[in-house]
Amino acid sequence: MELLRIDQLPAIRTTTEKDEVQLDSRFIEANTEIVEFSEMRDQHVIPVFLKDNEPTISHCEFVEAVSQAAQESFGLHAFPEASIRVSHPVKGRVYEARHKKAQELLPHEKTIYYERMAFMITIPGVRDEVSGNLLELTVGGVKAFHLDNLNSCKGSPEHFKVFIGFKNRVCTNLCVSTDGVKLDLKARTVEELFHQVMELIASFDPVSYVRNLAMLTAYELEESQFAQIIGRCRMYQFLPRVLRNEIPELLINDTQVSRIVEAFYDDADFSRSENGSIDLWRFFNLFTGANKQSYIDKFLERGVNGHEFTHQVRRALDSSHPDFWYLS
Structure with a gap:
């Protein structure tokens, strides 16, 4: 050909x-x-x-x-x-x-x-x-x-x-x-x-994938829950290997976690609501926005990981993943 x-x-x-x-x-x-x-x-x-x-x-x-x-x-x-x-x-x-x-x-x-x-x-x-x-x-x-x-x-x-x-x-x-x-x-x-x-x-x-994304709008994190997830994200980088192997993988680095927090307050499109809550669609976009600061060779892996992590949060809010470490 x-x-x-x-x-x-x-x-x-x-x-x-x-x-x-x-x-x-x-x-x-x-x-x-x-x-x-x-x-x-x-x-x-x-x-x-x-x-x-x-x-x-x-x-x-x-x-x-x-x-x-x-x-x-x-x-x-x-x-x-x-x-x-x-x-x-x-x-x-x-x-x-x-x-x-x-x-x-x-x-x-x-x-x-x-x-x-x-x-x-x-x-x-x-x-x-x-x-x-x-x-x-x-x-x-x-x-x-x-x-x-x-x-x-x-x-x-x-x-x-x-x-x-x-x-x-x-x-x-x-x-x-x-x-x-x-x-x-x-x-x-x-x-x-x-x-x-x-x-x-x-x-x-593509139809199934968009439905999967739209599902995220039905779930919200309270500000305290968001803060707990961010705190655990920072802890994850320093966990002993034995403990880290038992926890859902997180590929973003500490600088990107900081960008997520900054965008939570200041992003023009995906920041928190007036009551401090944030739905998972906007939460996901905070992750994908921070991922733009990845080097080229890590860009796709971190993008996929952000999608998987957000849906793990969704399942935790749905009580189908009650032992989710980031919210436990």
């Missing part, structure tokens, strides 16, 4: 003023920077396997494979541009400039690629609403070359992370669960990668 290049796909539709998203609203922040697909394709070098100098599957090929899988899965005539963010640059120079000082290098003498890349693509017209927040179906992926064994030959499988879920348009928070994520997709070729992404998209039930 021959995959099309993303620049060969039909031209995307013109975005109307109603459809525009705030330019400063990012699906991930941390230490990342935005990059255009054309820049990645035309200016970034491709890492190789050291033993045979064969190329890896590049960031561009990854974006192209996911783009085409989504286009075929949803029967799209046009496909919107991917929002791409990168981190951890690996800099180099051409052979002819090997003796120059760094400040003397000309633009054409420099080489670069980014060790980590994450991207998100919005599927036009597939949307729903939860608690007044517009949710848009998105697909995307994460690539981190440090997870691959580049000291081997080309035949070694490469590691990818792909997802399908919903983006909360008001804040571009990514809502994902285990049903829509493959955290260790292994592929040796672009074709293998394409087919596995197709399988993930085909197995995802």
Whole structure:
């Protein structure tokens, strides 16, 4: 099967003023920077396997494979541009400039690629609403070359992370669960990668997932319960390993816990009610908002963990999980 290049796909539709998203609203922040697909394709070098100098599957090929899988899965005539963010640059120079000082290098003498890349693509017209927040179906992926064994030959499988879920348009928070994520997709070729992404998209039930999210609006935490959960979240980081193994895993770090508390009081969309309570939909969005400060290689894992943790809180409030440590 021959995959099309993303620049060969039909031209995307013109975005109307109603459809525009705030330019400063990012699906991930941390230490990342935005990059255009054309820049990645035309200016970034491709890492190789050291033993045979064969190329890896590049960031561009990854974006192209996911783009085409989504286009075929949803029967799209046009496909919107991917929002791409990168981190951890690996800099180099051409052979002819090997003796120059760094400040003397000309633009054409420099080489670069980014060790980590994450991207998100919005599927036009597939949307729903939860608690007044517009949710848009998105697909995307994460690539981190440090997870691959580049000291081997080309035949070694490469590691990818792909997802399908919903983006909360008001804040571009990514809502994902285990049903829509493959955290260790292994592929040796672009074709293998394409087919596995197709399988993930085909197995995802967006209607069921949105109902799952909407369910969260029916549950509320009192301020004291929220405070207890936050306190236990801080304690979790320091628990002895034996005790930690008996408690539901929490992947966010202490800095992100602090961001959740700050947003509980100050967030324009998801802060507490006047009486101090907060429903679990807003609670979940505090987690997904804090997750934007994760590094690219931890972004999806923490997103899935935030979804699972929120539903564990829901079950505890429902009395179906009475021994939930964070609220016990």
